[in-house]
Amino acid sequence: MAFKAELFREKMKACGVSQKQLAEKTPFDVRSISRWANGHQVPKLASILKLAEALGCSPRDFDPDFADSMEGVIVSGRVSAASHNAYAAMKLVFNVSQTQILELAPILFATVAARALQIPGDDDAFFAVHECEARNRGIRIERTGHPDESDGLNLDREAANNHKCFGLEPENGSSAISRNLFWEALRRMVGQADDRVSIDMWQQDWPGHVPDADGFNPHVPLLDLVAEGDPEIIRRLVRGEVRLSTSIDKAEIANKGALGQLAELIRKDLAEQAAAHRAMLEAQRRASQARLDQWRQGYELExxxxxxxxxxxxxxxxxxxxxxxxxxxxxxxxxxxxxxxxxxxxxxxxxxxxxxxxxxxxxxxxxxxxxxxxxxxxxxxxxxxxxxxxxxxxxx
Known part of the structure; x- marks a missing residue:
């Protein structure tokens, strides 16, 4: 580890944060922060993480070897608001942290991607069995009713052969009906999840597209509970238009008791967020319409x-x-x-x-x-x- 006191002091100065202010943002007292800033003591790895979070920077800004000094490697990135809501839901239901979910993310992705690449072959095998059975019974069946569907199946097979787990988009001018194999794999897996997760509002099934969490319901019973079955609030939660974590923080779940006892507080805050979002969109619409009317008046004259x-x-x-x-x-x-x-x-x-x-x-x-x-x-x-x-x- 190579914590640099001078870099730490420079970062505090650049952020305009005093030792006292930093102490108020962290679990540490002023004396500890003073010892670290003056180089009299080196903070522990967990403390460096908390300091960096409070200063809104990377631990490497004052510990250049930070990533190399830990058993793991720090991964940072931005996720959609819908994904952030899914993290909050998973924490409540399964008591798992974002770090634990991130650790499993490549495993889960690789599993779904592998399943996606199997879909064209599995479908061909399934159809072959039923075609053979139908033929034995004197029944003639066709898998596709239109050339576009047949061309789409060929694209799906090509995607699987080339490890394109999100499928292949038809070329310009083609009307082939291909699939997003990753989405199709998830759809089939969700169908076996006993109605606990849902992709009913996940409108991202076009081929070649890398989906995000927008529209994914990570735990149907939980969102039904906190939204009291209100479809608008549920939709806004899975779209990331309201923040579940904000409502949870306001309800102080960790300190005051079980989720069921505090669901009403969460519902009230979610409803307030939804109302504020609607009001914001309406204000934007009125302002935009006023600009359009004003511009049109001049444009139509000229x-x-x-x-x-x-x-x-x-x-x-x-x-x-x-x-x-x-x-x-x-x-x-x-x-x-x-x-x-x-x-x-x-x-x-x-x-x-x-x-x-x-x-x-x-x-x-x-x-x-x-x-x-x-x-x-x-x-x-x-x-x-x-x-x-x-x-x-x-x-x-």
Missing amino acids: NPEWAQEYEDLAAALCHPAGWYPAHYSDKKIEEARANPFAEARFIDRARYPGRFALFGHEPEPVYPCTKGGVERFKELQAHRAASKSAFEGGSQ
Whole structure:
């Protein structure tokens, strides 16, 4: 270990923290901190961790050899708010720390990833058995009803052969229906978990995507208890829009008793957090709408023909206002709705010439649009975006 008193003093000075203030933030008294700062004594490893946490820095800032002096190696990183809620839930239910969960993380990931790579082969074997049984009974069955599904299965097999545990996204122009194998493995495992965990709100199943914890319910009975079955609070917990750890701290679970006795305190705080979040989004929406109305007034005066052309093309080419892609999470949709100034509009790809909606074997034509119209719409979008940037720059 190579604790450097002078580096410790420099870090305290840089943070603007006195010895007395540091003592108030840590379990240590001023005398101990003074001895460490003056080099009269070397703090223990656990003490170095607490000092670094209080100063918001790495222990290596005043102990360059810190990582090498411990049995383990320090791992740091940021996780989503949803993941942070999952850590808090696991601590309550299983009495495990974040460090213990992190220690197991590579084991759990490798297990799920290995299971994911087995899925295409397992599915092929399952179908082969049932196809053989059906054939013996004189029944003809087909695994896929459309070429896109067959192409997707080939992509899944390719992903498994190349250790792409999150699956392969179809190339541009391809409509193959492939899968996120990691998500599929989790879905099957969750189905065997006796309703204790849930991915019902985990909308991250598109191939090639590395999922996070947004939408994952780590312990259904616990969240039902603390939210008293309120679906909005549960949704905000699994989306990371409210903080379970904050509510737990306020309820002082560790000092006052069992979770069941304090659930009402936690529910009240979660409801207050949810209400505050809704109010914040509504305030953002009103401010954004006011900016949009003010900008439109000037833009339509300066570019009346372009403004009308944009509206006409949006009506002809796009999904209705307020429509969002299926891969948008509830959280992302909320944030988009709180920002009308962005004018999020999405082109309806089904309206391209030569595209058909298939029902059985009979093609049903859908509303066509020209490639030139789409390109013109994108030009108008870019022009409006540049005008908005100039507007916001001038209003600051």
